[in-house]
Amino acid sequence: MKISPSAIPDVLVIEPQVFRDERGFFYESFNERRFAELTGLRPQFVQDNHSKSLHNVVRGLHYQVGCAQGKLVRVTTGAIFDVVVDMRRGSPTFGRSGTIELSADNHLQLWIPPGFAHGFLVTSDVAECVYKTTDYWSPQHERTLLWNDPALGIDWPVDGEPIVSAKDKAGVPLAQAEAVA
Ligand SMILES: Cc1cn([C@H]2C[C@H](O)[C@@H](COP(=O)(O)OP(=O)(O)O[C@H]3O[C@H](C)C(=O)[C@H](O)[C@H]3O)O2)c(=O)[nH]c1=O
Numbered sequence: 524m525k526i527s528p529s530a531i532p533d534v535l536v537i538e539p540q541v542f543r544d545e546r547g548f549f550y551e552s553f554n555e556r557r558f559a560e561l562t563g564l565r566p567q568f569v570q571d572n573h574s575k576s577l578h579n580v581v582r583g584l585h586y587q588v589g590c591a592q593g594k595l596v597r598v599t600t601g602a603i604f605d606v607v608v609d610m611r612r613g614s615p616t617f618g619r620s621g622t623i624e625l626s627a628d629n630h631l632q633l634w635i636p637p638g639f640a641h642g643f644l645v646t647s648d649v650a651e652c653v654y655k656t657t658d659y660w661s662p663q664h665e666r667t668l669l670w671n672d673p674a675l676g677i678d679w680p681v682d683g684e685p686i687v688s689a690k691d692k693a694g695v696p697l698a699q700a701e702a703v704a
Contacts, residue, residue, distance in 0.1 A: 581685045601626065608640040622677065674697045
């Protein structure tokens with residue numbers, strides 16, 4: 524397993540060691556001891572999520588206030604353009620976005636600390652995204668940042684009009700968004 528920093532300090536890119544043979548491949552998708560050795564972090568995950576999305580779907584940008592979730596995200600089918608935005612009040616990178624391709628082929632994972640909005644665009648025909656969270660989903664604490672707010676400066680590689688939920692279409696621009704204390 525290799526850990527590399529991303530454009531935003533604290534957001535980490537994880538490249539697992541993949542063992543391939545004539546049958547296929549095997550890799551440890553999470554190892555608490557190894558993760559702690561390499562990052563100094565011991566996130567306590569309480570929830571595993573799995574979503575499947577069609578081509579050109581955008582999900583997000585979601586975050587929680589009061590019970591912010593850290594997330595360990597990977598893709599098991601297809602590929603996504605994954606996006607994080609720093610929503611931590613007082614952060615020197617507040618409002619800064621980071622993007623990365625996560626795919627079933629590259630096996631990359633993203634560690635997103637609590638306090639970040641997260642979302643993605645599906646760039647393959649279909650994509651399955653699985654991720655662990657360090658706190659429970661809480662609808663009343665969930666906030667939606669407008670995914671295509673020009674102030675975020677995110678160059679989404681959309682294929683025409685993306686498929687976006689009503690909730691996400693009603694997202695809040697960064698200038699009006701609630702920060703995470
Ligand atoms: C997030 C969540 C949702 N739900 C239910 C609520 C809805 O009935 C249904 C779909 O929820 P939603 O449209 O919010 O799903 P996504 O748009 O994939 O939300 C996720 O989008 C971005 C990518 C994230 O990083 C978040 O983890 C998460 O907010 O699942 C649950 O029962 N538990 C949950 O933890």
